[in-house]
């Protein structure tokens with residue numbers, strides 16, 4: 001008899017004094033089964049605590065009942081009147097609007113006033129955390145790829161070898177194959193999501209910021225920019241939209257210049273990805289126009305491409321990355337099967353969640369429970385029932401802050417990473433509105449989100 | 464997180480086997496509602512552990528703290544009920 005067996009026999013003979021005791025044999029038996037249970041539970045990845053931004057593999061929702069594809073985008077079913085919107089003149093947006101400049105910026109461009117505030121803060125005895133020289137410089141240089149390159153060229157930029165096409169001809173995939181190909185290609189260029197929509201001319205500016213008309217032309221077979229007009233061939237019917245997540249660790253320091261570094265980095269990634277996608281398409285024998293914020297409205301384009309919903313803050317909310325994102329687009333004549341718009345309950349959730357409005361320092365975001373036709377400033381495009389945002393007071397705050405503000409994007413509850421907690425909440429709110437106010441209240445009670453008021457940007461530099 | 468789940472699995476296994484043994488040997492008499500409270504207690508406990516673990520891993524210590532306070536509080540109440548109405552009686556009977 002082994003020592004263990006003897007021990008077990010003795011243990012069995014011991015009188016059971018308390019009734020509910022654990023013998024060594026029982027313990028060993030239990031731990032054996034427990035080990036199996038533990039292994040099974042551990043292996044099942046029941047809890048995925050890695051944030052989505054950590055890498056490609058963590059990007060999938062754990063509870064995958066959140067998103068449903070719909071035939072009509074939510075701007076037609078939840079909101080109303082989108083068909084009334086006229087093509088927008090880009091010079092009318094707050095950044096370019098001359099009336100706003102006269103009213104609030106002494107007639108100068110907004111960034112002159114902005115720079116004055118930057119310098120005012122930098123020359124203080126102790127510049128505020130998040131607004132120091134290192135924060136401001138980091139924010140500036142993060143824009144490098146967006147501001148200092150020809151990434152948005154309408155012409156080939158030499159990365160793709162077009163000579164090959166003279167021998168092998170253009171790539172002829174089916175629209176469905178092409179849909180898959182462009183998405184796989186975009187995956188290689190960094191995290192994010194890609195969708196495809198059919199072109200809706202309504203979302204393109206009527207004129208670019210300097211007043212040049214943007215014309216969809218059936219007389220052109222290549223995109224052309226002249227002094228008189230920018231011509232887009234009508235044959236360019238496919239719109240590839242890419243959502244790019246911004247650098248997550250500084251989100252909690254909005255609206256500081258440090259958090260602005262994430263915005264600049266997002267813009268640079270937009271430029272890089274759009275440019276690579278355009279060159280990829282050119283290399284396969286097609287025309288392509290890479291686009292940042294110029295040329296057209298990113299949010300409705302992204303909605304059409306099935307990448308998210310319109311939120312109270314007037315921006316896109318993506319099911320995987322929330323609102324801490326940027327969007328770039330590429331227009332092409334490659335035939336690509338479009339994706340369907342999606343619904344995951346954002347508009348309904350926004351009715352009760354007012355977090356972006358509550359955290360907007362300039363009170364530019366509506367507190368109305370339901371959307372309305374009432375515009376908030378002359379830069380709004382009238383005619384649609386939605387939550388209009390006062391972009392004039394928003395930009396004015398930027399100039400007073402000495403940094404771009406992204407509080408509304410940073411604070412949105414949909415930004416949370418993929419853990420079972422957040423996926424369950426997102427899943428439930430996608431299916432029913434019953435718990436939305438509880439979820440919104442819990443979001444506050446549990447202390448999610450936060451801004452530079454609660455978090456010290458110096459921590460990021462030291463971490 | 465994997466270690467935490469492994470430990471949860473380990474203790475779940477030990478508790479499961481032990482309770483099964485007690486019931487089989489007649490040392491623990493369970494009514495149907497005892498099982499319901501027990502299962503609720505277990506799920507709640509798992510929820511609290513999972514929530515707190517994930518919140519720390521996510522870098523949200525405040526969410527973890529509040530979860531301990533709110534959900535942990537509920538868990539404590541159910542634990543007291545369970546002990547008072549199921550185990551305390553059983554222990555007395557056995558003694």
Ligand code: SF4
Nearest residue numbers: 360364394405407408
């Ligand atoms: S960017 Fe800031 S100021 Fe502008 S709407 Fe969003 S929260 Fe308000």
Ligand code: SF4
Nearest residue numbers: 311312350353356412
């Ligand atoms: S913060 Fe709330 S109200 Fe604002 S967009 Fe996000 S979910 Fe909607």
